[in-house]
Structures are given as C-alpha cells and as structure tokens.
Amino acid sequence: xxxxxxxxxxxxxxxxxxxxxxxxxxxxxxxxxxxxxxxxxxxxxxxxxxxxxxxxxxxxxxxxxxxxxxxxxxxxxxxxxxxxxxxxxxxxxxxxxxxxxxxxxxxxxxxxxxxxxxxxxxxxxxxxxxxxxxxxxxxxxxxxxxxxxxxxxxxxxxxxxxxxxxxxxxxxxxxxxxxxxxxxxxxxxxxxxxxxxxxxxxxxxxxxxxxxxxxxxxxxxxxxxxxxxxxxxxxxxxxxxxxxxxxxxxxxxxxxxxxxxxxxxxxxxxxxxxxxxxxxxxxxxxxxxxxxxxxxxxxxxxxxxxxxxxxxxxxxxxxxxxxxxxxxxxxxxxxxxxxxxxxxxxxxxxxxxxxxxxxxxxxxxxxxxxxxxxxxxxxxxxxxxxxxxxxxxxxxxxxxxxxxxxxxxxxxxxxxxxxxxxxxxxxxxxxxxxxxx
Numbered sequence: 001x002x003x004x005x006x007x008x009x010x011x012x013x014x015x016x017x018x019x020x021x022x023x024x025x026x027x028x029x030x031x032x033x034x035x036x037x038x039x040x041x042x043x044x045x046x047x048x049x050x051x052x053x054x055x056x057x058x059x060x061x062x063x064x065x066x067x068x069x070x071x072x073x074x075x076x077x078x079x080x081x082x083x084x085x086x087x088x089x090x091x092x093x094x095x096x097x098x099x100x101x102x103x104x105x106x107x108x109x110x111x112x113x114x115x116x117x118x119x120x121x122x123x124x125x126x127x128x129x130x131x132x133x134x135x136x137x138x139x140x141x142x143x144x145x146x147x148x149x150x151x152x153x154x155x156x157x158x159x160x161x162x163x164x165x166x167x168x169x170x171x172x173x174x175x176x177x178x179x180x181x182x183x184x185x186x187x188x189x190x191x192x193x194x195x196x197x198x199x200x201x202x203x204x205x206x207x208x209x210x211x212x213x214x215x216x217x218x219x220x221x222x223x224x225x226x227x228x229x230x231x232x233x234x235x236x237x238x239x240x241x242x243x244x245x246x247x248x249x250x251x252x253x254x255x256x257x258x259x260x261x262x263x264x265x266x267x268x269x270x271x272x273x274x275x276x277x278x279x280x281x282x283x284x285x286x287x288x289x290x291x292x293x294x295x296x297x298x299x300x301x302x303x304x305x306x307x308x309x310x311x312x313x314x315x316x317x318x319x320x321x322x323x324x325x326x327x328x329x330x331x332x333x334x335x336x337x338x339x340x341x342x343x344x345x346x347x348x349x350x351x352x353x354x355x356x357x358x359x360x361x362x363x364x365x366x367x368x369x370x371x372x373x374x375x376x377x378x379x380x381x382x383x384x385x386x387x388x389x390x391x392x393x394x395x396x397x398x399x400x401x402x403x404x405x406x407x408x409x410x411x412x413x414x415x416x417x418x419x420x421x422x423x424x425x426x427x428x429x430x431x432x433x434x435x436x437x
C-alpha cells in the first residue's frame with residue numbers, strides 16, 4: 001500500500017535538509033552503502049508512533065531572475081503542494097518573515113492540503129517573541145523547533161501523524177500485476193503505454209509535462225490482468241529549475257509504491273542520467289521487480305557491438321540493479337513492444353519464487369565451505385541455518401552467532417550464490433541476519 005507523502009518546502013538556508021536528516025534518524029541524504037545509488041537522496045521512509053510515511057526533502061525554492069520571483073516561487077510551491085499529503089513549511093525563526101515566505105504561504109492557503117508551519121533555528125524556547133510575526137502568514141500557530149539540536153522534533157512528529165490521511169486498507173487482487181512506467185519527460189512512457197494497449201488512450205506530446213498525474217489503464221491479455229500506471233516525467237536540469245525538478249519525482253514515488261513491477265524507461269539517444277539513477281534507486285529500495293526499457297532504439301546508429309556497449313554502460317551506471325533485464329524497443333515503430341509484457345510476467349514470477357528451507361540451507365552450507373566468512377577481531381561469522389520468510393521481494397533470514405561480524409561484501413556473495421542457483425532475475429533480494437538465541 002502506498003505510504004503518505006510529507007513534503008518539506010521552504011526557501012534556501014532555512015534548515016530543510018537538517019530537519020529531513022533529523023526526522024529520518026541520520027544523514028541518509030549523503031550516505032549509501034550500495035554502489036551506484038545516487039547520493040543526492042531526497043526521500044526516505046520514516047515511522048513515528050506506528051505510522052509510516054515517506055518524507056521528501058524538496059530543496060530550496062531558488063530563483064535567478066528578480067523579475068520572476070513570484071512566478072517561480074508559486075510554481076514550485078504549487079507542484080509540491082499538489083503531490084504531497086502533508087506539507088511542512090519551514091521558515092527561519094531568526095530571520096523572520098520574508099517576501100518568499102509570503103508568496104509560498106499564499107499558495108498554501110489556497111490549497112486544501114494540511115500544512116504545518118515549522119519555525120526552525122529557535123535558540124531559546126522560553127523566549128519566543130520573534131514567532132509572533134509568522135502569524136501573519138495565515139497558516140496557524142508556528143511550531144518552534146531546532147533541527148540542528150533535535151529540540152521539539154517529537155512534538156512536530158506528533159502533529160505530522162495526527163494530520164496524515166487515515167490509513168486505508170487497499171483492495172488487492174493477487175491475479176493483477178500492477179506495472180509502473182517511470183522515467184524522464186519525453187522518453188516515451190505514454191507512447192509505450194499506448195503501444196501496449198493498442199490504442200491512443202494516453203495523450204502523447206513532445207512538450208515536457210503533458211502527463212501530470214499517474215494514469216491507470218487496465219488490460220486483460222491471454223487471461224492475465226494488468227494495471228499499467230503511466231506517470232509524470234522527472235524533469236531535466238537543463239530545462240527547468242532545480243526546485244521544480246525535485247518536486248516532480250514525487251509523482252513517480254507514488255507510482256512505484258503502488259506497483260509490483262517497474263519499467264524504468266531510458267532514452268536511447270540521451271542515455272542514462274542522474275535522474276534515471278535516482279528513480280531507479282527508489283524502485284530498488286522498495287523491493288520492486290524492475291525491467292530497464294531502452295526506448296527510441298530505432299534512432300541510434302548501430303554496429304554489431306552497439307547493444308553490448310550500451311548494456312555495459314547501463315550496468316556501470318546502475319550498479320545496484322544488475323539483476324534487471326534490459327530490453328531495447330521503439331514505442332513509435334512498435335519494435336519489440338510485444339516482449340514488454342512477457343518480461344513483466346517473467347520478473348513477476350521471479351519475485352514470487354519460493355525456495356524450500358532444506359534447499360536454502362544446503363546452499364548456505366556449500367557457500368560457506370567454498371568461501372568461508374573472514375575473521376573480524378579474532379571472531380568468525382557462523383551461519384547456523386536460514387529460511388525464506390517472504391516474497392515481493394524474496395526475503396531470507398539467516399540465523400548467525402553475531403550479525404555484527406557480517407561484512408556487506410559477504411552478504412553480496414550470498415546473494416550472488418542465490419541468483420546463480422535459482423535465478424531471481426529482475427528482482428532485488430533481501431537477506432536479514434538474526435542472532436540465534
């Protein structure tokens with residue numbers, strides 16, 4: 001089920017990223033253990049009082065042209081408001097109300113979305129006369145916090161949980177495969193959806209941003225049911241301000257949350273970009289089965305090794321998604337489009353695969369004999385036994401003497417052994433270590 005989205009907005013240097021890191025419990029915005037995952041992290045799952053949500057750090061509302069301040073600020077704030085379930089509007093308590101704050105507040109007042117006004121950088125909580133000025137923004141009581149010191153963050157999260165939309169149980173149909181089509185503008189997402197459906201059900205245009213919302217299309221083919229979710233594109237840095245580009249990723253996050261299989265679409269002419277890595281990384285972290293679709297292959301000049309070189313570049317750029325199959329297509333000419341649903345079926349089967357406990361433990365014993373864990377401070381990791389505890393993605397629990405002795409490279413080795421023996425193509429694998437008591 002898709003988690004509610006909480007967006008942090010505000011002008012630069014008010015402490016948005018500091019608040020983001022404080023809430024999610026660490027500097028996750030700049031640290032990641034997986035090679036190839038972009039480090040410019042702007043989203044992270046968080047939990048408070050048993051309620052889970054996705055927190056999005058939108059970046060500063062920046063502008064370069066003084067004559068376009070109001071237009072740019074309003075446009076960027078409006079995008080954030082449209083996509084979020086709750087907005088944390090962060091202001092600088094020491095600087096007071098600015099013109100940019102007032103313009104954003106005007107957009108927020110007109111929206112129907114709940115807003116929490118967060119007055120950051122408060123130094124003395126017993127003396128708050130400077131907060132009175134923020135009441136003229138018309139967004140209720142400003143909540144004083146210090147993100148840097150972690151003061152009053154618990155009260156803020158209590159307010160967040162109270163204002164989130166009610167948790168609703170999503171009706172699931174186990175026979176229906178939900179497919180999210182994600183990528184940058186003009187990579188051909190809507191064209192691919194129309195090609196699969198066999199009709200012009202989704203508007204196709206050369207203008208970026210034609211698709212504003214996630215559009216569900218239902219299809220029944222050869223007795224199998226699918227829901228294809230066409231999403232808005234992630235805008236390019238060269239065409240639009242950084243703030244707007246960051247907000248547009250929220251649409252894709254929602255689609256990935258709802259999906260079983262993700263089609264990561266790449267423009268064959270423009271090749272892999274940082275935005276592609278960012279959204280593909282989210283699909284990986286969410287444990288979704290994925291297929292990399294390279295569109296506009298008909299526009300690429302080729303020789304006998306073009307496809308192999310292209311795949312090598314993709315594998316290097318998406319090092320965390322080595323398991324995802326790659327398909328070269330042309331949505332315009334329908335070249336190899338018929339194979340898309342075939343691959344969707346295949347990776348869906350792979351992410352639902354189960355291995356018996358006996359077979360998994362036999363694999364663990366063989367893997368440990370062939371490549372024993374290295375010693376750490378005179379102690380060696382011992383693999384006692386394991387079992388598969390879930391699917392979508394395949395999840396394994398291994399009971400050991402001390403999980404702290406496991407190096408991430410050894411877990412990757414075990415994952416490679418699983419893939420070598422059983423496949424699991426197109427899906428991430430999660431391996432959890434627990435101490436045997």
